[in-house]
Amino acid sequence: xxxxxxxxxxxxxxxxxxxxxxxxxxxxxxxxxxxxxxxxxxxxxxxxxxxxxxxxxxxxxxxxxxxxxxxxxxxxxxxxxxxxxxxxxxxxxxxxxxxxxxxxxxxxxxxxxxxxxxxxxxxxxxxxxxxxxxxxxxxxxxxxxxxxxxxxxxxxxxx
Amino acid sequence: xxxxxxxxxxxxxxxxxxxxxxxxxxxxxxxxxxxxxxxxxxxxxxxxxxxxxxxxxxxxxxxxxxxxxxxxxxxxxxxxxxxxxxxxxxxxxxxxxxxxxxxxxxxxxxxxxxxxxxxxxxxxxxxxxxxxxxxxxxxx
Numbered sequence: 001x002x003x004x005x006x007x008x009x010x011x012x013x014x015x016x017x018x019x020x021x022x023x024x025x026x027x028x029x030x031x032x033x034x035x036x037x038x039x040x041x042x043x044x045x046x047x048x049x050x051x052x053x054x055x056x057x058x059x060x061x062x063x064x065x066x067x068x069x070x071x072x073x074x075x076x077x078x079x080x081x082x083x084x085x086x087x088x089x090x091x092x093x094x095x096x097x098x099x100x101x102x103x104x105x106x107x108x109x110x111x112x113x114x115x116x117x118x119x120x121x122x123x124x125x126x127x128x129x130x131x132x133x134x135x136x137x138x139x140x141x142x143x144x145x146x147x148x149x150x151x152x153x154x155x156x157x158x159x
Numbered sequence: 160x161x162x163x164x165x166x167x168x169x170x171x172x173x174x175x176x177x178x179x180x181x182x183x184x185x186x187x188x189x190x191x192x193x194x195x196x197x198x199x200x201x202x203x204x205x206x207x208x209x210x211x212x213x214x215x216x217x218x219x220x221x222x223x224x225x226x227x228x229x230x231x232x233x234x235x236x237x238x239x240x241x242x243x244x245x246x247x248x249x250x251x252x253x254x255x256x257x258x259x260x261x262x263x264x265x266x267x268x269x270x271x272x273x274x275x276x277x278x279x280x281x282x283x284x285x286x287x288x289x290x291x292x293x294x295x296x297x298x299x
Contacts (some may be wrong), residue, residue: 099164100168100169101169103165103166103169104165104166104169104170107166109162118166120162120163121162121163121164121165121166123162123163124163125163125165
């Protein structure tokens, strides 16, 4: 992935040297042309295209904003309910993420979406302990984490 | 029993660079806008303290093998040297000099010897703060 970015930058500089015009617009044109060449020759690379990964990051950001709004609305409904019928609980969530940055990102995303707070990462870093505000639909919470955030992060990190 | 604080350590690693860059920016902004050597030094020391909190004292000392007492000495020498330089060219003690230079990349830049004096202040502040914190922290 980093090799592809370096190659793309090299192609952009090559384009600037060929046209002997060292301005930002030339650089951007060269970069886009290099991107086209890299996409055309995608079969030569062992790893996936880096532009795929950028797209996955954008998708993750959009997903996070959507989840943030939805979860805040759900907490608002909990707050303004006249009767408080919540059952707080702490449950263990087994994650399949391995890298430090993945675990940190997942924990931050879980904490920033209201209703769930990560209180601890287990010593072998294989499971998170999550405090949930309403344990009536705990399986739903686990599914929503597993199939939204964790899937999106794996999408970003797979080579 | 060592707990697993992977979130704290990873975040500290990233935030350290942000704080350190902000400290350098504040150091160079000191001539025309608020900032300068003292504040920059304190912010740098706080970045290192963040690392010490996230990891531990021995790890950080092996990552940054700096003897902070020597750092204080270097800062004092730089400050005194900048102040004493004017005495050799028959000007009063602490006279500063500045001029405009055409540097290769930055273009026309004004260089002032007060920045060197400030660098000395910066090093002294970082050294003193870190010495205090390490001495207290090592007390078992």
